[in-house]
Amino acid sequence: xxxxxxxxxxxxxxxxxxxxxxxxxxxxxxxxxxxxxxxxxxxxxxxxxxxxxxxxxxxxxxxxxxxxxxxxxxxxxxxxxxxxxxxxxxxxxxxxxxxxxxxxxxxxxxxxxxxxxxxxxxxxxxxxxxxxxxxxxxxxxxxxxxxxxxxxxxxxxxxxxxxxxxxxxxxxxxxxxxxxxxxxxxxxxxxxxxxxxxxxxxxxxxxxxxxxxxxxxxxxxxxxxxxxxxxxxxxxxxxxxxxxxxxxxxxxxxxxxxxxxxxxxxxxxxxxxxxxxxxxxxxxxxxxxxxxxxxxxxxxxxxxxxxxxxxxxxxxxxxxxxxxxxxxxxxxxxxxxxxxxxxxxxxxxx
Amino acid sequence: xxxxxxxxxxxxxxxxxxxxxxxxxxxxxxxxxxxxxxxxxxxxxxxxxxxxxxxxxxxxxxxxxxxxxxxxxxxxxxxxxxxxxxxxxxxxxxxxxxxxxxxxxxxxxxxxxxxxxxxxxxxxxxxxxxxxxxxxxxxxxxxxxxxxxxxxxxxxxxxxxxxxxxxxxxxxxxxxxxxxxxxxxxxxxxxxxxxxxxxxxxxxxxxxxxxxxxxxxxxxxxxxxxxxxxxxxxxxxxxxxxxxxxxxxxxxxxxxxxxxxxxxxxxxxxxxxxxxxxxxxxxxxxxxxxxxxxxxxxxxxxxxxxxxxxxxxxxxxxxxxxxxxxxxxxxxxxxxxxxxxxxxxxxxxxxxxxxxxxxxxxxxxxxxxxxxxxxxxxxxxxxxxxxxxxxxxxxxxxxxxxxxxxxxxxxxxxxxxxxxxxxxxxxxxxxxxxxxxxxxxxxxxxxxxxxxxxxxxxxxxxxxxxxxxxxx
Numbered sequence: 001x002x003x004x005x006x007x008x009x010x011x012x013x014x015x016x017x018x019x020x021x022x023x024x025x026x027x028x029x030x031x032x033x034x035x036x037x038x039x040x041x042x043x044x045x046x047x048x049x050x051x052x053x054x055x056x057x058x059x060x061x062x063x064x065x066x067x068x069x070x071x072x073x074x075x076x077x078x079x080x081x082x083x084x085x086x087x088x089x090x091x092x093x094x095x096x097x098x099x100x101x102x103x104x105x106x107x108x109x110x111x112x113x114x115x116x117x118x119x120x121x122x123x124x125x126x127x128x129x130x131x132x133x134x135x136x137x138x139x140x141x142x143x144x145x146x147x148x149x150x151x152x153x154x155x156x157x158x159x160x161x162x163x164x165x166x167x168x169x170x171x172x173x174x175x176x177x178x179x180x181x182x183x184x185x186x187x188x189x190x191x192x193x194x195x196x197x198x199x200x201x202x203x204x205x206x207x208x209x210x211x212x213x214x215x216x217x218x219x220x221x222x223x224x225x226x227x228x229x230x231x232x233x234x235x236x237x238x239x240x241x242x243x244x245x246x247x248x249x250x251x252x253x254x255x256x257x258x259x260x261x262x263x264x265x266x267x268x269x270x271x272x273x274x275x276x277x278x279x280x281x282x283x284x285x286x287x288x289x290x291x292x293x294x295x296x297x298x299x300x301x302x303x304x305x306x307x308x309x310x311x312x313x314x315x316x317x318x319x320x321x322x323x324x325x326x327x328x329x330x331x332x333x334x335x336x337x338x339x340x341x342x343x344x345x346x347x348x349x350x
Numbered sequence: 351x352x353x354x355x356x357x358x359x360x361x362x363x364x365x366x367x368x369x370x371x372x373x374x375x376x377x378x379x380x381x382x383x384x385x386x387x388x389x390x391x392x393x394x395x396x397x398x399x400x401x402x403x404x405x406x407x408x409x410x411x412x413x414x415x416x417x418x419x420x421x422x423x424x425x426x427x428x429x430x431x432x433x434x435x436x437x438x439x440x441x442x443x444x445x446x447x448x449x450x451x452x453x454x455x456x457x458x459x460x461x462x463x464x465x466x467x468x469x470x471x472x473x474x475x476x477x478x479x480x481x482x483x484x485x486x487x488x489x490x491x492x493x494x495x496x497x498x499x500x501x502x503x504x505x506x507x508x509x510x511x512x513x514x515x516x517x518x519x520x521x522x523x524x525x526x527x528x529x530x531x532x533x534x535x536x537x538x539x540x541x542x543x544x545x546x547x548x549x550x551x552x553x554x555x556x557x558x559x560x561x562x563x564x565x566x567x568x569x570x571x572x573x574x575x576x577x578x579x580x581x582x583x584x585x586x587x588x589x590x591x592x593x594x595x596x597x598x599x600x601x602x603x604x605x606x607x608x609x610x611x612x613x614x615x616x617x618x619x620x621x622x623x624x625x626x627x628x629x630x631x632x633x634x635x636x637x638x639x640x641x642x643x644x645x646x647x648x649x650x651x652x653x654x655x656x657x658x659x660x661x662x663x664x665x666x667x668x669x670x671x672x673x674x675x676x677x678x679x680x681x682x683x684x685x686x687x688x689x690x691x692x693x694x695x696x697x698x699x700x701x702x703x704x705x706x707x708x709x710x711x712x713x714x715x716x717x718x719x720x721x722x723x724x725x726x727x728x729x730x731x732x733x734x735x736x737x738x739x740x741x742x743x744x745x746x747x748x749x750x751x752x753x754x755x756x757x758x759x760x761x762x763x764x765x766x767x768x769x770x771x772x773x774x775x776x777x778x779x780x781x782x783x784x785x786x787x788x789x790x791x792x793x794x795x796x797x798x799x800x801x802x803x804x805x806x807x808x809x810x811x812x813x814x815x816x817x818x819x820x821x822x
Contacts, residue, residue: 005486006486006487029519029520029521029522030517030518030519030520031482031491031514031518031519031520031521031522031523032486032520032522033482033483033484033485033486034483034486035483036483037483050519068489069489069522070489070521070522072521075521076520259422259425289426289429291426291430291434291487292422293422293423293430293707294430294434294436294488294707294710294711300487300489301487302426302429302430302433302434302487303429303432303433303486303487304426304429305429308425308426308429
């Protein structure tokens with residue numbers, strides 16, 4: 001996987017659930033500060049290297065991933081692809097490249113990971129159809145809330161308990177894991193908002209009919225809503241559209257680690273209910289804090305750890321607040337999902 | 351004091367204002383309310399009472415003050431130090447080829463003096479190896495070179511750049527340097543331009559002003575001609591680099607004339623808008639009295655007044671004082687943009703603004719490998735040493751410097767400038783314990799400066815000026 005930084009952590013952690021994907025080497029850019037650090041992928045801890053050429057020799061595929069740091073196309077990405085091709089390796093790319101960049105590597109065989117594609121003709125008279133299967137949303141308040149890991153881990157925990165779970169991931173990278181994702185038209189500028197909502201509804205209904213799941217876990221891309229008037233991210237627009245297409249029955253919200261008080265969670269829940277009609281059943285905090293100190297002009301992040309996050313969780317003592325960055329927390333969340341739907345009179349989950 | 355609204359009242363010639371500390375807002379208020387707040391008069395008329403009531407209902411005029419002094423970054427400090435360092439500043443040498451009269455290393459200040467010491471390759475590499483793995487969460491990372499005059503140790507600078515390029519390639523790191531500008535030959539200029547160094551050159555104004563203070567050590571001659579020749583050469587060889595990356599720092603001699611400095615900056619084709627940063631001779635940790643010519647002050651105020659008229663469109667902007675552009679933008683950016691999270695009231699546990707996070711925003715390394723929060727602290731004070739290349743950064747020391755209010759909380763918590771304060775460890779007078787800022791003479795200066803900013807901001811708003819990020 002290259003070039004790794006904080007953008008790929010959730011992906012690395014999620015990969016362990018897919019035996020057919022074995023991440024063997026992690027390569028980063030030397031100046032990014034990750035060289036020598038170890039991260040868990042599959043069942044092992046892998047040390048981050050800057051020796052791309054050496055690492056490629058021991059792998060069959062290079063996965064070019066998106067990064068938080070800027071990876072210059074001409075100086076970093078293209079040479080990496082050229083090196084991989086020269087060594088006879090397969091190249092898969094989930095990094096967003098523009099048309100001109102793709103053109104520059106059009107001579108190489110690169111498999112681009114894209115959102116699941118789905119097309120369905122919807123007319124102006126169409127209406128949203130009911131999705132009968134219970135739906136669990138996994139959402140985030142900001143970026144870097146480890147959402148992909150939470151959606152994936154929850155899905156697998158439920159699957160391991162014997163449930164047929166339809167997983168619709170928030171990120172296109174899940175296509176590499178043979179999972180469905182939020183479809184590509186949701187990001188299209190050519191598709192009207194009405195059409196997006198109706199088409200998404202049809203997409204989920206189609207998958208529901210095809211797979212007859214016991215439960216649907218839907219990862220919601222972007223943010224649930226803008227953090228505040230200065231840090232709006234995507235304003236929660238996709239989340240809103242999804243909520244109009246598929247109503248959730250249960251929702252998990254991941255937020256950055258901050259010095260919250262109890263009333264902060266109440267406020268978030270009220271705001272989300274008003275905006276999306278979503279009741280948050282579980283909150284979790286990521287191992288990222290918001291940094292308001294070093295850059296006054298924009299939202300930035302600070303990596304924290306389990307100890308910091310668990311201290312906040314313990315201090316607040318809110319029963320909805322769990323640590324879903326670890327398997328133990330995921331198991332608890334799974335229990336709550338099952339109990340919730342087992343208790344619900346309209347549930348089909350047995 | 352505990353029940354008194356936590357506010358500060360002030361007025362322009364036309365209107366009255368209150369700065370509400372809890373909400374961090376400036377509010378325009380009627381004269382009657384202004385008088386009422388000023389005198390804490392409880393017997394106001396009906397209208398004033400109604401306005402007061404309305405303001406209180408909207409969350410203003412609260413009396414909440416900070417009860418426990420703790421900087422909000424404190425719980426996150428270990429993570430900042432582990433992941434978010436931003437700038438490494440290497441004191442590559444303490445040698446200098448100039449002997450400027452006002453230099454902080456001239457012996458007039460309670461810090462080190464000039465010496466022949468230089469940083470070793472080993473110390474530089476250790477500092478770089480310590481710093482870069484701790485920058486993961488920083489998108490913009492810089493390595494800066496200081497002195498003395500850093501170009502006297504250009505070989506070490508080149509070594510550092512090569513070392514970083516070899517061991518930490520990838521283009522995330524940018525370089526900068528503060529230089530007296532006298533040693534910029536063609537080879538050095540090419541080296542700096544190739545690497546896109548941000549170069550800050552010290553230039554105090556026209557020759558007569560500059561040469562009065564900034565002289566060569568070996569000849570007592572002024573350095574102006576040499577510097578101008580060098581910067582003209584940069585502009586000739588690398589015009590884009592000169593335009594984008596070269597900036598100037600002028601230390602204003604308050605014994606002289608302000609006009610001639612401004613004329614020099616404005617009229618010379620070498621300098622465009624926003625190229626000049628102006629400062630005054632430092633009065634930190636010195637008993638030496640800084641002379642202040644009243645005419646200088648009047649002249650400067652006149653230029654500031656003309657600057658405002660220009661911004662208001664009352665006069666042509668070609669008359670606008672370039673020396674004031676950056677200052678105007680910086681000061682009013684601070685005033686205009688609410689840099690803190692919206693808060694209904696000041697938290698019970700908080701800290702006055704001013705201190706940056708030591709070692710994070712900047713990690714200054716002296717020639718011996720000691721770590722400091724920045725290059726502006728006194729290098730004679732052990733309390734400002736936050737670690738070394740051998741031991742790393744001391745969390746305890748950083749905590750102490752970050753929470754500098756601990757020694758002065760009783761005084762600070764009632765100060766209306768709490769949220770806007772600029773005082774930090776670099777202003778400490780106590781050489782035995784630099785974290786003791788209780789007797790800081792800076793406080794009244796800071797309050798005056800902030801109130802002046804508020805006044806200027808409000809006057810401009812009264813006259814219809816629109817503050818927006820683009821214009822600034």
